[in-house]
Amino acid sequence: MSTTHAPELSSAAAAFDIRRTDAPRDDVERAALLESPAFGTVFTDHMARITWTADGGWQDRRVEKHGPLLLDPAAAVLHYGQEIFEGLKAYRHADASVWTFRAHANAARFAASARRLALPELPAEDFLGSIEALVATDAAWVPDGDETSLYLRPFMYASESFLGVRPARAVEYLVIASPVGPYFASGVHPVAIWVAEDFHRAGPGGTGAAKCGGNYAASLLPQQEAYEKGCEQVCFLDAATNTQLEELGGMNVFLVGASGTVTTPALSGTILEGVTRSSVIALLRAAGREVVERSIPLAELRTGLQDGSVAEVFACGTAAVVTPIGRLAGEDFDLTVGDGATGTVTAAVRRELTDIQYGRVPDPHGWMHRLV
Missing domain, CATH: 3.20.10.10 (D-amino Acid Aminotransferase, subunit A, domain 2)
Structure with missing residues (x-):
């Protein structure tokens, strides 16, 4: 059951530099978007991000404005499909607290997917910290209606610009978030x-x-x-x-x-x-x-x-x-x-x-x- 004491950010989440958007949606616009969210069509104001290079490892942990990505036409992901993703949710409880479900299992599966796709394995603390930092920043976007939640999409892609069949030496990891209702628009039915x-x-x-x-x-x-x-x-x-x-x-x-x-x-x-x-x-x-x-x-x-x-x-x-x-x-x-x-x-x-x-x-x- 939910408790009433708000937790402090973990050390992993606190490692993320919060760079807030200069154009957040106001309360009225956000409330309208949260009223009946369709699955995966509306996104929160921010996204979490970490960069990896073969020489420098995981670096530049930050939460920044949700927006377009800058990709070179030769980015490896566009030609060789070297990418993975996860899906999990944040739930608003009756006392207004926000919780996620079995995120450690998602972190472990994300690492396993990375191994199979020859991508660097993201440490579990960074996976969990990125989610915590993003949800803390965009907590107002977690809906509280029946069958609603904040869908979280962590993903990783090969960002190095080159043409050649080998694992990329530069990778981006991000988490975006989308307030959602039921997956099927008509609700739960056979x-x-x-x-x-x-x-x-x-x-x-x-x-x-x-x-x-x-x-x-x-x-x-x-x-x-x-x-x-x-x-x-x-x-x-x-x-x-x-x-x-x-x-x-x-x-x-x-x-x-x-x-x-x-x-x-x-x-x-x-x-x-x-x-x-x-x-x-x-x-x-x-x-x-x-x-x-x-x-x-x-x-x-x-x-x-x-x-x-x-x-x-x-x-x-x-x-x-x-x-x-x-x-x-x-x-x-x-x-x-x-x-x-x-x-x-x-x-x-x-x-x-x-x-x-x-x-x-x-x-x-x-x-x-x-x-x-």
Whole structure:
């Protein structure tokens, strides 16, 4: 639960030089933007930033005006895609304090993504300090409405100007922030999923376990196909056999059996290790449910939906939290999940997770970290 004592900035956050914008939005304009924030379209006044060079390491920690970046046309990120990113949220609690959720896990995954993309690993204290410094500077931008939060996007890109296939020797790390409402504009409701059988998100030995832009770029064409088929998201199969469920374009997937057992695809190196995924597993197990991580054939899911042995299907991720799936479709099938409504297990785990995040119930796992 929230406490009333405001924390002091950590030493890592205090290391950031605060260079405030000369043109902040006033209270009236900010209030209007916070009234019904669409996902990822409005940004706060500032951004956090650190520069890295091969010779000097991490340097020039600062919070500065949110604005355009100056890139040389030969910047390595534009030609070789050497970049990574993260996503997490800051939540306004009832006492007006602001908290984030499992940021240490995001810091660890960011470092793992950096290793895979041959980028320098940002120390966890700098990752956490950058978030704390930015949110403290732009605390007025954290909304307090139902299902609202401040979405935080840390990212790193190769900024060195050169043409040649090698790791860059100059890198920029930034954090931008966007006040958001529900990920799906229509709110929380069962979504329709299109199973992509002609495209794959990642292959064995590739970058599937890293959070990098190339994985998402590869998902855009099948996502477009899903829209054309009347679905809101796409589910990918494994590239090796084209038979096993992996993940959605930006979320992990779970099946709830009629017996109560919950199953999710095992992490295989081609699936992103979701922070929300691991949190959902922990909550379900704490509630006494059996959770099995294993390979799940699409054929098994189709049969389970037809004979009722699969009662619920849901997806989860930072942006959408927990999203019920009401329909699963592909080239030769179109199946309703249960009765098409949000299932009881899905609703319960979503409620428990968001209650912790918004400080409505105690946090027995120690997941929440106070920022302001």
